[in-house]
Amino acid sequence: MSILQAMILGCIQGIASFLPVSSSGHLVLAGSFMGISTGLSLKFLTLMHIGTLAAVCLVLKDDLFRLWNALTGLIRDGIFNLITYVQNFGHPEDGEYRPMLKSAYRRLVVYMAVSMIPTFLIALILRRFAEIGARNLLITAMGFMVTALMLMVSSFSDDRKKKPKGTKYSDALIIGAFQGISAVPGVSRIGMIMAGCSLAGFSRKYTIRYAMLISIPSILGGLILEGPSPVSVGKTVGIGPCIAGILVAAAVGYLVLRYTIRLLNRNLNRFFAVYCLAAGVLSIIAYLH
Template sequence: MTIVQAILLGAIQGVAEFLPISSSGHLAIAEYFLGQTEVPIIFDILLHIATLGAVCIVFYRTIWRLLTVLGRFVIRKTIEDDKADLRLIAALLISTAVTGVLGIIMKDIVQAKNPVFIAVCFMITGIVLFISGRIKPKKTTPVPSMLQAAIIGAAQGVGVLPGISRSGSTIAAALLTGLDRERAGEYSFLLSIPAIIAAFLFELKSADTMTGAVGVPALAAGMLTAFIVGLFALIFLLKLINKGKLGLFAYYLIPAGIFVLTAVGMFHI
Protein backbone atom coordinates (compact mmCIF):
# COMPACT_ATOMS: atom_id res chain seq x y z
CA MET A 1 0.00 0.00 0.00
CA THR A 2 1.32 3.43 -0.94
CA ILE A 3 1.25 6.47 1.35
CA VAL A 4 -1.28 8.16 -0.98
CA GLN A 5 -3.59 5.15 -0.77
CA ALA A 6 -3.24 5.08 3.02
CA ILE A 7 -4.08 8.80 3.25
CA LEU A 8 -7.14 8.24 1.06
CA LEU A 9 -8.31 5.36 3.25
CA GLY A 10 -7.61 7.43 6.38
CA ALA A 11 -9.72 10.28 5.03
CA ILE A 12 -12.55 7.86 4.23
CA GLN A 13 -12.33 6.42 7.74
CA GLY A 14 -12.32 9.89 9.31
CA VAL A 15 -15.46 10.96 7.46
CA ALA A 16 -17.37 7.68 7.55
CA GLU A 17 -16.61 6.74 11.17
CA PHE A 18 -18.70 9.62 12.47
CA LEU A 19 -21.07 10.45 9.66
CA PRO A 20 -23.64 7.62 9.72
CA ILE A 21 -22.55 6.03 6.46
CA SER A 22 -20.44 3.04 7.69
CA SER A 23 -16.68 3.44 7.84
CA SER A 24 -16.04 -0.30 7.59
CA GLY A 25 -18.23 -0.53 4.50
CA HIS A 26 -16.59 2.44 2.78
CA LEU A 27 -13.10 1.19 3.65
CA ALA A 28 -13.89 -2.24 2.24
CA ILE A 29 -15.33 -0.78 -0.97
CA ALA A 30 -12.37 1.58 -1.36
CA GLU A 31 -9.88 -1.25 -0.75
CA TYR A 32 -11.76 -3.38 -3.30
CA PHE A 33 -11.49 -0.80 -6.10
CA LEU A 34 -7.91 0.17 -5.12
CA GLY A 35 -6.90 -3.47 -5.44
CA GLN A 36 -6.03 -3.69 -1.73
CA THR A 37 -8.23 -6.67 -0.87
CA GLU A 38 -5.45 -8.41 1.07
CA VAL A 39 -5.14 -5.68 3.72
CA PRO A 40 -5.67 -7.34 7.16
CA ILE A 41 -8.59 -6.16 9.24
CA ILE A 42 -6.27 -4.83 11.95
CA PHE A 43 -5.31 -1.99 9.56
CA ASP A 44 -8.96 -0.90 9.50
CA ILE A 45 -9.11 -1.19 13.29
CA LEU A 46 -5.99 0.96 13.69
CA LEU A 47 -7.71 3.64 11.62
CA HIS A 48 -10.64 3.30 14.04
CA ILE A 49 -8.19 3.79 16.92
CA ALA A 50 -7.06 7.04 15.27
CA THR A 51 -10.62 8.36 15.07
CA LEU A 52 -11.12 7.28 18.67
CA GLY A 53 -8.67 10.04 19.54
CA ALA A 54 -11.15 12.54 18.10
CA VAL A 55 -13.89 11.16 20.38
CA CYS A 56 -11.64 11.55 23.42
CA ILE A 57 -10.90 15.18 22.53
CA VAL A 58 -14.50 16.22 21.86
CA PHE A 59 -15.92 14.43 24.92
CA TYR A 60 -12.94 14.73 27.26
CA ARG A 61 -14.96 16.55 29.94
CA THR A 62 -17.64 13.83 30.00
CA ILE A 63 -15.06 11.03 29.92
CA TRP A 64 -13.09 12.57 32.80
CA ARG A 65 -16.29 13.12 34.80
CA LEU A 66 -17.38 9.51 34.34
CA LEU A 67 -13.94 8.19 35.30
CA THR A 68 -14.00 10.38 38.42
CA VAL A 69 -17.47 9.15 39.38
CA LEU A 70 -16.40 5.55 38.77
CA GLY A 71 -13.33 6.10 40.94
CA ARG A 72 -15.46 7.43 43.81
CA PHE A 73 -17.76 4.42 43.42
CA VAL A 74 -14.85 1.99 43.62
CA ILE A 75 -13.53 3.54 46.84
CA ARG A 76 -17.10 3.88 48.18
CA LYS A 77 -17.15 7.65 48.41
CA THR A 78 -20.09 8.27 46.07
CA ILE A 79 -21.92 11.58 46.44
CA GLU A 80 -25.55 12.45 45.65
CA ASP A 81 -24.67 14.12 42.34
CA ASP A 82 -23.12 10.87 41.06
CA LYS A 83 -26.42 9.00 40.68
CA ALA A 84 -27.17 10.02 37.08
CA ASP A 85 -23.61 9.32 35.95
CA LEU A 86 -23.61 5.93 37.67
CA ARG A 87 -26.78 5.05 35.75
CA LEU A 88 -25.03 6.18 32.57
CA ILE A 89 -21.99 4.00 33.35
CA ALA A 90 -24.27 1.01 34.06
CA ALA A 91 -26.07 1.61 30.74
CA LEU A 92 -22.75 1.75 28.87
CA LEU A 93 -21.67 -1.53 30.46
CA ILE A 94 -24.93 -3.24 29.47
CA SER A 95 -24.74 -1.91 25.90
CA THR A 96 -21.11 -3.04 25.63
CA ALA A 97 -21.93 -6.53 26.90
CA VAL A 98 -24.74 -6.96 24.37
CA THR A 99 -22.48 -5.65 21.59
CA GLY A 100 -19.74 -8.07 22.61
CA VAL A 101 -22.03 -11.10 22.42
CA LEU A 102 -23.33 -10.13 18.97
CA GLY A 103 -19.81 -9.27 17.79
CA ILE A 104 -18.57 -12.74 18.68
CA ILE A 105 -21.56 -14.39 16.99
CA MET A 106 -21.07 -12.39 13.75
CA LYS A 107 -17.26 -12.42 13.70
CA ASP A 108 -16.96 -14.32 10.42
CA ILE A 109 -19.50 -12.08 8.67
CA VAL A 110 -17.68 -8.95 9.87
CA GLN A 111 -14.43 -10.06 8.25
CA ALA A 112 -16.10 -10.94 4.93
CA LYS A 113 -15.68 -7.82 2.77
CA ASN A 114 -18.19 -8.70 0.05
CA PRO A 115 -19.08 -5.53 -1.93
CA VAL A 116 -22.57 -6.79 -2.83
CA PHE A 117 -23.38 -7.51 0.83
CA ILE A 118 -22.01 -4.09 1.78
CA ALA A 119 -24.11 -2.34 -0.86
CA VAL A 120 -27.28 -3.95 0.49
CA CYS A 121 -26.28 -2.93 4.03
CA PHE A 122 -25.78 0.67 2.83
CA MET A 123 -29.40 0.71 1.70
CA ILE A 124 -30.62 -0.87 4.95
CA THR A 125 -28.77 1.80 6.96
CA GLY A 126 -30.31 4.50 4.78
CA ILE A 127 -33.82 3.17 5.41
CA VAL A 128 -33.21 3.02 9.18
CA LEU A 129 -31.91 6.60 9.24
CA PHE A 130 -34.88 7.79 7.19
CA ILE A 131 -37.33 6.16 9.62
CA SER A 132 -35.50 7.53 12.67
CA GLY A 133 -35.87 11.03 11.28
CA ARG A 134 -39.62 10.62 10.88
CA ILE A 135 -40.61 8.94 14.17
CA LYS A 136 -40.39 11.10 17.28
CA PRO A 137 -41.14 9.55 20.73
CA LYS A 138 -43.51 11.57 22.92
CA LYS A 139 -41.20 11.35 25.93
CA THR A 140 -37.41 11.55 25.99
CA THR A 141 -34.88 10.78 28.71
CA PRO A 142 -31.32 12.07 29.29
CA VAL A 143 -29.99 8.69 30.51
CA PRO A 144 -30.87 5.32 28.91
CA SER A 145 -32.82 2.80 30.93
CA MET A 146 -31.45 -0.73 31.11
CA LEU A 147 -33.83 -1.80 28.31
CA GLN A 148 -32.79 1.15 26.15
CA ALA A 149 -29.15 0.32 26.81
CA ALA A 150 -29.67 -3.29 25.69
CA ILE A 151 -31.43 -2.17 22.50
CA ILE A 152 -28.71 0.37 21.68
CA GLY A 153 -26.05 -2.26 22.41
CA ALA A 154 -27.79 -4.66 20.03
CA ALA A 155 -27.86 -1.93 17.40
CA GLN A 156 -24.12 -1.42 17.82
CA GLY A 157 -23.63 -5.19 17.59
CA VAL A 158 -25.43 -5.22 14.23
CA GLY A 159 -23.44 -2.11 13.32
CA VAL A 160 -20.20 -4.13 13.21
CA LEU A 161 -21.37 -5.54 9.87
CA PRO A 162 -19.60 -3.79 6.98
CA GLY A 163 -22.11 -1.44 5.38
CA ILE A 164 -24.19 -1.00 8.53
CA SER A 165 -23.17 2.27 10.19
CA ARG A 166 -22.21 1.84 13.85
CA SER A 167 -22.90 5.47 14.67
CA GLY A 168 -26.03 5.54 12.53
CA SER A 169 -27.53 2.39 14.03
CA THR A 170 -26.77 3.34 17.64
CA ILE A 171 -27.95 6.96 17.29
CA ALA A 172 -31.10 5.83 15.47
CA ALA A 173 -31.81 3.21 18.16
CA ALA A 174 -31.23 5.81 20.88
CA LEU A 175 -33.59 8.29 19.24
CA LEU A 176 -36.27 5.69 18.50
CA THR A 177 -36.23 4.43 22.11
CA GLY A 178 -36.61 7.96 23.48
CA LEU A 179 -33.15 9.29 24.32
CA ASP A 180 -32.62 13.04 24.01
CA ARG A 181 -31.07 14.10 20.69
CA GLU A 182 -28.03 15.66 22.32
CA ARG A 183 -27.53 12.67 24.59
CA ALA A 184 -28.05 10.20 21.73
CA GLY A 185 -24.95 11.41 19.89
CA GLU A 186 -22.89 11.58 23.07
CA TYR A 187 -23.97 8.10 24.17
CA SER A 188 -23.22 6.60 20.76
CA PHE A 189 -19.67 7.90 20.71
CA LEU A 190 -18.95 7.11 24.35
CA LEU A 191 -20.13 3.58 23.55
CA SER A 192 -17.67 3.38 20.66
CA ILE A 193 -14.68 3.65 23.03
CA PRO A 194 -14.87 0.17 24.64
CA ALA A 195 -16.05 -1.37 21.35
CA ILE A 196 -13.08 -0.11 19.33
CA ILE A 197 -10.55 -0.92 22.07
CA ALA A 198 -11.98 -4.45 22.40
CA ALA A 199 -11.82 -4.98 18.63
CA PHE A 200 -8.19 -3.78 18.61
CA LEU A 201 -7.18 -6.12 21.44
CA PHE A 202 -9.01 -9.01 19.80
CA GLU A 203 -7.17 -8.52 16.47
CA LEU A 204 -3.79 -7.59 18.01
CA LYS A 205 -2.58 -11.14 17.51
CA SER A 206 -2.71 -10.59 13.73
CA ALA A 207 -0.56 -7.42 13.82
CA ASP A 208 2.41 -9.23 12.30
CA THR A 209 0.39 -10.00 9.16
CA MET A 210 0.01 -6.28 8.42
CA THR A 211 3.70 -5.50 7.92
CA GLY A 212 3.78 -7.14 4.51
CA ALA A 213 0.79 -5.17 3.20
CA VAL A 214 1.15 -1.80 4.98
CA GLY A 215 4.44 -0.12 5.82
CA VAL A 216 4.98 2.05 8.89
CA PRO A 217 5.02 5.38 6.93
CA ALA A 218 1.75 4.50 5.18
CA LEU A 219 0.13 3.40 8.45
CA ALA A 220 1.21 6.62 10.20
CA ALA A 221 -0.08 8.77 7.33
CA GLY A 222 -3.40 6.94 7.28
CA MET A 223 -3.92 7.19 11.04
CA LEU A 224 -3.00 10.90 11.18
CA THR A 225 -5.40 11.66 8.34
CA ALA A 226 -8.18 9.64 9.98
CA PHE A 227 -7.71 11.56 13.25
CA ILE A 228 -7.76 15.04 11.69
CA VAL A 229 -10.65 14.40 9.29
CA GLY A 230 -12.56 12.51 11.99
CA LEU A 231 -12.32 15.40 14.43
CA PHE A 232 -14.05 17.79 12.02
CA ALA A 233 -16.59 15.14 10.93
CA LEU A 234 -17.58 14.45 14.55
CA ILE A 235 -18.16 18.14 15.34
CA PHE A 236 -20.22 18.47 12.14
CA LEU A 237 -22.36 15.40 12.90
CA LEU A 238 -23.18 16.50 16.46
CA LYS A 239 -24.60 19.73 15.04
CA LEU A 240 -26.73 17.78 12.57
CA ILE A 241 -28.07 15.47 15.30
CA ASN A 242 -29.14 18.43 17.42
CA LYS A 243 -30.99 19.84 14.41
CA GLY A 244 -32.72 16.50 13.75
CA LYS A 245 -31.11 16.11 10.32
CA LEU A 246 -29.81 12.55 10.66
CA GLY A 247 -32.25 11.27 8.03
CA LEU A 248 -30.52 13.33 5.33
CA PHE A 249 -27.86 10.65 5.03
CA ALA A 250 -30.48 8.25 3.68
CA TYR A 251 -30.40 10.26 0.45
CA TYR A 252 -26.73 9.37 0.10
CA LEU A 253 -26.68 5.76 1.33
CA ILE A 254 -29.50 4.34 -0.79
CA PRO A 255 -28.12 5.70 -4.10
CA ALA A 256 -24.60 4.71 -2.95
CA GLY A 257 -25.76 1.13 -2.44
CA ILE A 258 -27.31 1.06 -5.92
CA PHE A 259 -24.14 2.59 -7.40
CA VAL A 260 -21.87 -0.01 -5.77
CA LEU A 261 -24.07 -2.87 -7.00
CA THR A 262 -23.91 -1.44 -10.52
CA ALA A 263 -20.15 -0.75 -10.36
CA VAL A 264 -19.35 -4.24 -9.08
CA GLY A 265 -21.44 -5.73 -11.88
CA MET A 266 -19.57 -3.68 -14.48
CA PHE A 267 -16.22 -4.49 -12.84
CA HIS A 268 -16.80 -8.18 -13.48
CA ILE A 269 -18.00 -7.81 -17.06
Protein backbone atom coordinates (compact mmCIF):
# COMPACT_ATOMS: atom_id res chain seq x y z
CA MET A 1 0.00 0.00 0.00
CA SER A 2 1.38 3.39 -0.98
CA ILE A 3 1.18 6.48 1.20
CA LEU A 4 -1.18 8.10 -1.32
CA GLN A 5 -3.53 5.11 -1.17
CA ALA A 6 -3.44 5.23 2.64
CA MET A 7 -4.26 8.94 2.58
CA ILE A 8 -7.25 8.25 0.31
CA LEU A 9 -8.44 5.57 2.73
CA GLY A 10 -7.88 7.96 5.64
CA CYS A 11 -10.04 10.57 3.91
CA ILE A 12 -12.80 8.00 3.39
CA GLN A 13 -12.50 6.97 7.03
CA GLY A 14 -12.74 10.57 8.23
CA ILE A 15 -15.95 11.18 6.28
CA ALA A 16 -17.75 7.85 6.60
CA SER A 17 -16.94 7.24 10.26
CA PHE A 18 -19.46 9.85 11.42
CA LEU A 19 -22.25 8.83 9.06
CA PRO A 20 -24.46 5.70 9.36
CA VAL A 21 -22.82 4.10 6.32
CA SER A 22 -19.93 2.01 7.81
CA SER A 23 -16.45 3.42 7.38
CA SER A 24 -14.90 -0.08 7.57
CA GLY A 25 -17.18 -1.28 4.79
CA HIS A 26 -16.15 1.66 2.63
CA LEU A 27 -12.47 0.96 3.31
CA VAL A 28 -12.85 -2.67 2.24
CA LEU A 29 -14.77 -1.64 -0.88
CA ALA A 30 -12.33 1.16 -1.76
CA GLY A 31 -9.39 -1.14 -1.13
CA SER A 32 -10.84 -3.64 -3.56
CA PHE A 33 -11.17 -1.00 -6.29
CA MET A 34 -7.59 0.15 -5.64
CA GLY A 35 -6.32 -3.41 -5.78
CA ILE A 36 -5.07 -3.48 -2.17
CA SER A 37 -7.75 -5.60 -0.52
CA THR A 38 -5.15 -8.21 0.43
CA GLY A 39 -3.32 -5.56 2.43
CA LEU A 40 -6.35 -4.70 4.50
CA SER A 41 -7.01 -6.49 7.76
CA LEU A 42 -9.19 -6.03 10.80
CA LYS A 43 -6.16 -4.58 12.60
CA PHE A 44 -5.64 -1.98 9.89
CA LEU A 45 -9.34 -1.06 9.86
CA THR A 46 -9.26 -0.69 13.64
CA LEU A 47 -6.06 1.35 13.43
CA MET A 48 -7.73 3.89 11.14
CA HIS A 49 -10.21 4.63 13.93
CA ILE A 50 -7.41 6.24 15.96
CA GLY A 51 -7.70 9.25 13.68
CA THR A 52 -11.45 9.60 13.99
CA LEU A 53 -11.18 8.95 17.74
CA ALA A 54 -8.91 11.98 18.00
CA ALA A 55 -11.38 14.03 15.95
CA VAL A 56 -14.43 13.17 18.05
CA CYS A 57 -12.49 13.84 21.28
CA LEU A 58 -11.52 17.31 20.04
CA VAL A 59 -15.01 18.25 18.85
CA LEU A 60 -16.81 16.85 21.90
CA LYS A 61 -14.18 17.86 24.46
CA ASP A 62 -16.73 19.76 26.57
CA ASP A 63 -18.98 16.70 26.82
CA LEU A 64 -15.97 14.52 27.64
CA PHE A 65 -14.92 16.92 30.40
CA ARG A 66 -18.40 16.74 31.92
CA LEU A 67 -18.44 12.94 31.60
CA TRP A 68 -15.06 12.75 33.33
CA ASN A 69 -16.32 14.91 36.19
CA ALA A 70 -19.44 12.74 36.40
CA LEU A 71 -17.33 9.55 36.49
CA THR A 72 -15.01 10.84 39.21
CA GLY A 73 -18.04 12.07 41.15
CA LEU A 74 -19.66 8.63 40.92
CA ILE A 75 -16.48 6.97 42.18
CA ARG A 76 -16.10 9.49 45.01
CA ASP A 77 -19.72 9.20 46.15
CA GLY A 78 -19.63 5.42 45.74
CA ILE A 79 -16.64 5.18 48.07
CA PHE A 80 -18.32 7.55 50.55
CA ASN A 81 -21.51 5.45 50.52
CA LEU A 82 -19.53 2.24 50.97
CA ILE A 83 -17.72 3.68 53.98
CA THR A 84 -21.03 4.95 55.38
CA TYR A 85 -22.58 1.50 54.92
CA VAL A 86 -19.74 -0.15 56.83
CA GLN A 87 -19.94 2.41 59.60
CA ASN A 88 -23.72 2.04 59.82
CA PHE A 89 -23.68 -1.75 59.69
CA GLY A 90 -26.38 -2.95 62.05
CA HIS A 91 -27.76 0.58 62.35
CA PRO A 92 -29.15 1.42 58.88
CA GLU A 93 -31.01 4.44 60.23
CA ASP A 94 -27.71 6.21 61.05
CA GLY A 95 -25.82 8.25 58.51
CA GLU A 96 -26.96 9.63 55.18
CA TYR A 97 -25.99 8.35 51.77
CA ARG A 98 -25.13 10.57 48.84
CA PRO A 99 -27.36 10.27 45.74
CA MET A 100 -25.45 8.65 42.89
CA LEU A 101 -27.43 9.51 39.74
CA LYS A 102 -28.15 13.15 40.49
CA SER A 103 -27.24 14.58 37.07
CA ALA A 104 -27.83 13.78 33.40
CA TYR A 105 -24.13 13.17 32.79
CA ARG A 106 -23.87 10.73 35.69
CA ARG A 107 -26.78 8.79 34.23
CA LEU A 108 -25.13 8.92 30.84
CA VAL A 109 -21.90 7.47 32.25
CA VAL A 110 -23.78 4.56 33.79
CA TYR A 111 -25.84 3.86 30.66
CA MET A 112 -22.73 3.97 28.48
CA ALA A 113 -21.02 1.49 30.80
CA VAL A 114 -24.06 -0.82 30.63
CA SER A 115 -24.10 -0.56 26.82
CA MET A 116 -20.45 -1.58 26.59
CA ILE A 117 -21.13 -4.96 28.22
CA PRO A 118 -23.06 -6.52 25.30
CA THR A 119 -20.93 -4.55 22.83
CA PHE A 120 -17.74 -6.19 24.07
CA LEU A 121 -19.24 -9.68 24.32
CA ILE A 122 -20.80 -9.63 20.83
CA ALA A 123 -17.68 -8.08 19.26
CA LEU A 124 -15.62 -10.84 20.85
CA ILE A 125 -17.93 -13.51 19.45
CA LEU A 126 -17.89 -11.97 15.97
CA ARG A 127 -14.14 -11.27 15.97
CA ARG A 128 -13.18 -14.14 13.67
CA PHE A 129 -16.07 -13.42 11.30
CA ALA A 130 -15.08 -9.75 11.23
CA GLU A 131 -11.47 -10.64 10.38
CA ILE A 132 -12.66 -12.65 7.39
CA GLY A 133 -15.01 -9.84 6.38
CA ALA A 134 -12.10 -7.39 6.21
CA ARG A 135 -10.93 -9.33 3.14
CA ASN A 136 -14.25 -10.60 1.81
CA LEU A 137 -16.59 -8.26 -0.08
CA LEU A 138 -19.50 -10.66 0.21
CA ILE A 139 -19.46 -10.40 4.00
CA THR A 140 -19.07 -6.63 3.68
CA ALA A 141 -22.12 -6.59 1.39
CA MET A 142 -24.10 -8.50 4.01
CA GLY A 143 -23.02 -5.90 6.59
CA PHE A 144 -24.26 -3.06 4.39
CA MET A 145 -27.59 -4.86 3.99
CA VAL A 146 -27.96 -5.28 7.76
CA THR A 147 -27.30 -1.56 8.24
CA ALA A 148 -29.81 -0.67 5.53
CA LEU A 149 -32.47 -2.90 7.11
CA MET A 150 -32.02 -1.49 10.62
CA LEU A 151 -32.00 2.11 9.40
CA MET A 152 -35.16 1.54 7.38
CA VAL A 153 -36.97 -0.13 10.29
CA SER A 154 -35.93 2.61 12.72
CA SER A 155 -37.09 5.33 10.31
CA PHE A 156 -40.70 4.39 11.13
CA SER A 157 -40.25 4.82 14.89
CA ASP A 158 -41.60 7.92 16.61
CA ASP A 159 -39.33 10.60 18.05
CA ARG A 160 -40.54 10.22 21.63
CA LYS A 161 -38.21 12.81 23.17
CA LYS A 162 -36.65 10.41 25.68
CA LYS A 163 -33.66 11.90 27.52
CA PRO A 164 -31.13 10.48 30.04
CA LYS A 165 -33.64 10.76 32.89
CA GLY A 166 -36.12 8.53 31.05
CA THR A 167 -33.58 6.00 29.81
CA LYS A 168 -33.86 2.42 31.06
CA TYR A 169 -31.07 -0.08 31.56
CA SER A 170 -32.79 -2.33 29.01
CA ASP A 171 -32.45 0.50 26.47
CA ALA A 172 -28.71 0.69 27.12
CA LEU A 173 -28.32 -3.09 26.77
CA ILE A 174 -30.19 -3.17 23.44
CA ILE A 175 -28.17 -0.26 22.04
CA GLY A 176 -24.96 -1.94 23.18
CA ALA A 177 -25.97 -5.17 21.45
CA PHE A 178 -26.65 -3.28 18.23
CA GLN A 179 -23.25 -1.62 18.48
CA GLY A 180 -21.54 -4.97 19.01
CA ILE A 181 -22.75 -6.20 15.62
CA SER A 182 -20.88 -3.30 14.00
CA ALA A 183 -17.64 -5.23 14.53
CA VAL A 184 -18.39 -6.76 11.11
CA PRO A 185 -17.27 -4.58 8.15
CA GLY A 186 -20.27 -3.06 6.40
CA VAL A 187 -22.30 -2.82 9.61
CA SER A 188 -22.23 0.84 10.64
CA ARG A 189 -21.49 1.60 14.30
CA ILE A 190 -23.22 4.98 14.14
CA GLY A 191 -26.08 3.50 12.09
CA MET A 192 -26.72 0.64 14.51
CA ILE A 193 -26.56 2.93 17.55
CA MET A 194 -28.93 5.39 15.88
CA ALA A 195 -31.30 2.54 15.01
CA GLY A 196 -31.24 1.24 18.58
CA CYS A 197 -31.73 4.72 20.04
CA SER A 198 -34.62 5.44 17.67
CA LEU A 199 -36.36 2.18 18.55
CA ALA A 200 -35.83 2.99 22.25
CA GLY A 201 -37.61 6.32 21.74
CA PHE A 202 -34.64 8.63 22.31
CA SER A 203 -34.92 12.22 21.17
CA ARG A 204 -32.98 13.00 18.01
CA LYS A 205 -30.47 15.24 19.80
CA TYR A 206 -29.92 12.69 22.57
CA THR A 207 -29.50 9.94 19.95
CA ILE A 208 -26.70 11.78 18.14
CA ARG A 209 -24.86 12.66 21.36
CA TYR A 210 -25.17 9.11 22.68
CA ALA A 211 -24.00 7.64 19.37
CA MET A 212 -20.95 9.88 19.16
CA LEU A 213 -19.93 9.58 22.81
CA ILE A 214 -20.38 5.82 23.09
CA SER A 215 -18.23 5.35 20.00
CA ILE A 216 -15.24 6.50 22.08
CA PRO A 217 -15.11 3.58 24.56
CA SER A 218 -16.11 1.26 21.70
CA ILE A 219 -13.12 2.31 19.59
CA LEU A 220 -10.82 2.11 22.61
CA GLY A 221 -12.15 -1.39 23.31
CA GLY A 222 -11.48 -2.38 19.71
CA LEU A 223 -7.92 -1.09 19.96
CA ILE A 224 -7.37 -3.09 23.14
CA LEU A 225 -9.00 -6.20 21.69
CA GLU A 226 -7.06 -6.16 18.43
CA GLY A 227 -3.90 -4.65 19.86
CA PRO A 228 -3.00 -2.95 16.58
CA SER A 229 -0.05 -0.59 16.22
CA PRO A 230 1.74 1.01 13.29
CA VAL A 231 4.57 -1.46 13.94
CA SER A 232 2.49 -4.65 13.86
CA VAL A 233 0.26 -3.61 10.98
CA GLY A 234 3.30 -2.18 9.19
CA LYS A 235 4.50 -5.70 8.48
CA THR A 236 1.87 -5.99 5.74
CA VAL A 237 0.81 -2.40 5.08
CA GLY A 238 3.82 -0.28 5.98
CA ILE A 239 4.44 2.10 8.88
CA GLY A 240 4.41 5.19 6.67
CA PRO A 241 1.00 4.47 5.11
CA CYS A 242 -0.47 3.65 8.56
CA ILE A 243 0.65 6.96 10.04
CA ALA A 244 -0.44 8.90 6.95
CA GLY A 245 -3.88 7.27 7.00
CA ILE A 246 -4.38 8.04 10.70
CA LEU A 247 -3.36 11.70 10.32
CA VAL A 248 -5.61 12.26 7.31
CA ALA A 249 -8.53 10.51 9.05
CA ALA A 250 -8.06 12.79 12.08
CA ALA A 251 -7.87 15.98 10.02
CA VAL A 252 -10.79 15.16 7.73
CA GLY A 253 -12.86 13.81 10.61
CA TYR A 254 -12.35 17.00 12.61
CA LEU A 255 -13.40 19.15 9.65
CA VAL A 256 -16.58 17.22 8.80
CA LEU A 257 -17.80 16.16 12.25
CA ARG A 258 -19.53 19.42 13.15
CA TYR A 259 -21.40 19.39 9.86
CA THR A 260 -22.39 15.73 10.13
CA ILE A 261 -23.81 16.29 13.64
CA ARG A 262 -26.15 18.94 12.22
CA LEU A 263 -26.96 16.65 9.29
CA LEU A 264 -27.79 13.67 11.50
CA ASN A 265 -30.15 15.78 13.60
CA ARG A 266 -32.47 15.55 10.60
CA ASN A 267 -34.33 12.26 10.16
CA LEU A 268 -32.50 10.91 7.11
CA ASN A 269 -32.48 7.24 8.10
CA ARG A 270 -34.33 6.19 4.96
CA PHE A 271 -31.90 8.05 2.73
CA PHE A 272 -28.92 6.38 4.40
CA ALA A 273 -30.73 3.04 4.26
CA VAL A 274 -31.03 3.34 0.48
CA TYR A 275 -27.39 4.39 0.26
CA CYS A 276 -26.25 1.35 2.27
CA LEU A 277 -28.41 -0.90 0.10
CA ALA A 278 -26.70 0.50 -3.00
CA ALA A 279 -23.28 0.04 -1.37
CA GLY A 280 -24.20 -3.58 -0.61
CA VAL A 281 -25.21 -4.22 -4.22
CA LEU A 282 -21.99 -2.60 -5.45
CA SER A 283 -19.99 -4.81 -3.06
CA ILE A 284 -21.66 -7.92 -4.46
CA ILE A 285 -20.89 -6.82 -8.03
CA ALA A 286 -17.26 -6.17 -7.09
CA TYR A 287 -17.07 -9.56 -5.37
CA LEU A 288 -18.40 -11.38 -8.43
CA HIS A 289 -15.81 -9.65 -10.63
